[in-house]
Amino acid sequence: MTNPSERSQDIESLCHLETVFQEHGYDDGFRAGERSGELEGRIYGCEKSCDLGREIGFYAGCIEAWNELAKLPGDKVNARALRHMEALKAMIDTFPRTNDATADMYGLRDKMKNKYRVIASLLGVQHKYNMGEAPKLTF
16 A cells, blocks of 8 residues: 555646646647648738739729720810829829738728729719629630
8 A cells, every 4th residue: 555645746746747738738739720820811811912902903994994085085084083093093003012011001992992982973983893703704
């Protein structure tokens, strides 16, 4: 038979062993979560940046088309709309092309969206950016 002091040591070592296993499990889970979280964050960032680029590209395309329309003979685009179009073009040109943590990209996008709405109103067009699914091509 074992004496009581040996039993208390056995219980203490078992409690310590359980704590060690919990700490190792926590550390392993934390590392795995960091890896998977980084991957998910990259994927989410790519999706959002693609959506942002698509919307800004839409505004840039509209500006180019309206500038070509303004070059045609006749008074199809008034001077006020042209000024707003130039301002929107400048906003698009100065939009950060790299991942800049200090830039508020969504705030800049919202300013572009508002400027686009003003131009659309001045031109009398009812054209909105629709971020729906891309059309499926079938042959």
